Amino acid sequence: MVISSIARNEVQRLIRDKVVTALGLLIILLIASSIATGVIYFRELEAQHQQAEQLARAQWENQGEKNPHSAAHYGTFAFQPVTVVSVFEPGVNRYTGVSLFLEGHRQNFAAHSLAEDKDTSRRFAELTPAFIFTYLFPLFIILAGYRSVTGERESGMYRFLKSQGIGRFQVIAGKTIGLWVVVLLIFLPFLLIGLALLLFTTPSGTDVWRFVLMATIWLLYFGVVANITIGVSALVNSSGTSMVLLLSLWILSSLLVPRLATNIASTLHPVPNTSEFLQAVQNDLMHGIDGHNPFSEHSLAFQDSVLAAHGVDDIADLPFNFRGLMLQEGEEFEKRIFDYHLGKIDAIHQRQNHFFSLSSLFSPTIAARLSSMSVAGTDMVAFRHFTASAEEFRIALMRELNMDLKMNAVGERAAGYTVDGSFFAQTISFTYERPEKVLLARSQLIPISLTMLWFLLSAIFLGFAARIQEEV
Secondary structure, three states: HHHHHHHHHHHHHHHHOOHHHHHHHHHHHHHHHHHHHHHOOOOHHHHHHHHHHHHHHHHHHOOOOOOHHHHHHHHHHOOOOOOOHHHHHOOOOOOOOOOOEOOOOOOOOOOOHHHHOOOOHHHHHOOHHHHHHHHHHHHHHHHHHOOOOOOHHHHHHHHHHOOOOHHHHHHHHHHHHHHHHHHHHHHHHHHHHHHHHHHHHHOHHHHHHHHHHHHHHHHHHHHHHHHHHHHHHHHHHOHHHHHHHHHHHHHHHHHHHHHEEEEEHHHOOOOHHHHHHHHHHHHHHHHOOOOOOOOOOOHHHHHHHHHHHOOOOHHHHOOOOOOHHHHHHHHHHHHHHHHHHHHHHHHHHHHHHHHHHHHHHHOOHHHHHHHHHHOOOOOOOHHHHHHHHHHHHHHHHHHHHHHHHHOOOOOOOOOOOOEEEHHOOOOOOOOOOOOOOOOOHHHHHHHHHHHHHHHHHHHHHHHHHHOOOOOO
């Protein structure tokens, strides 16, 4: 009963505080604005994605009469789809590129990242709920709660409460509940708007679950900030000291540690530049079959093995087009080389991300942001899933083209063999299938676990601040 009365009085005090009320309304307005602009931007991107996807397919199908392998060099595109969840947590999507050029003999990096777009709509879209919850909402919690206990002590009310037999634990518990009520009052509109938006715009129940998990992560993060804020306010003697300490912790967690961790990760695990990567790939490609050079050592050895397997002395006597077979064999070899070198770069990125995840031990902000991106499906794990799917499609398409050349460019048709335009309309098309369930990799569990650990430790800290003995 006493705790609920203190909590109710704390809520009333915060609501009557013009600064806190103004900041709370500002946060709500920013969240609403960020969702509105984010939805508009999402609609634009979705329309552009569909248009680009249709255009790429139309260009592929309308190539006209052409040799299948020439079409392999002509290539096509795969586009990473945008999701409604990215309105709330864009993650790395703005920086990884939105399209992959798929062609024969090589794997390309994703291109045309949204961060390269400098128009006004993109700048407005940078104000996302994730940004607000990462940086601005913690500041609001600090400003609302830094004097929760110290203010009572400075006004003499704390001594009065103690004289009435109200314990320190009851005071701090009531203050904490009161602060949480205000936090939830501000967070609730975001939760309701987000759920309504997802339920009315996407048929995928997975996106709803992603949103719910993301909201839970942010509530845990707010709990960390609230617990530390009330705990510090209970342990120090003045509101000024409480404010300085809490703002210092915010700067350390939100700004300094992330920047330092990023720089250290890049230094410990440097990524080779593009020229070094391409040179390494080229060096290894020289040790295998080149589909365009039938006179290389490896190509001649492959030719001899095929002739021996079919018991003939000349490729003209084979029941299929040898060039089509050799092109596909070269494609498979080149894929292994690219997979190896791209895998090395991916391993470096994963070591960087692992180090950055471990730095969550020193920053609940990092833990919450990485966790939010993981459950939202907008982190590097999700991006790698897209690129892997696009590469599977690329090699399947190249196989389809080369096998047509192998099986149909035979005998008199071999010289100048072409297919008509209808052939390309019948080839496979790329449609990216996102995971139907929220599946988290082991690497993604580290920041999520550390977010929960931070919440537990902050609760222990708050409990310690509530239990220590003091003289009033």
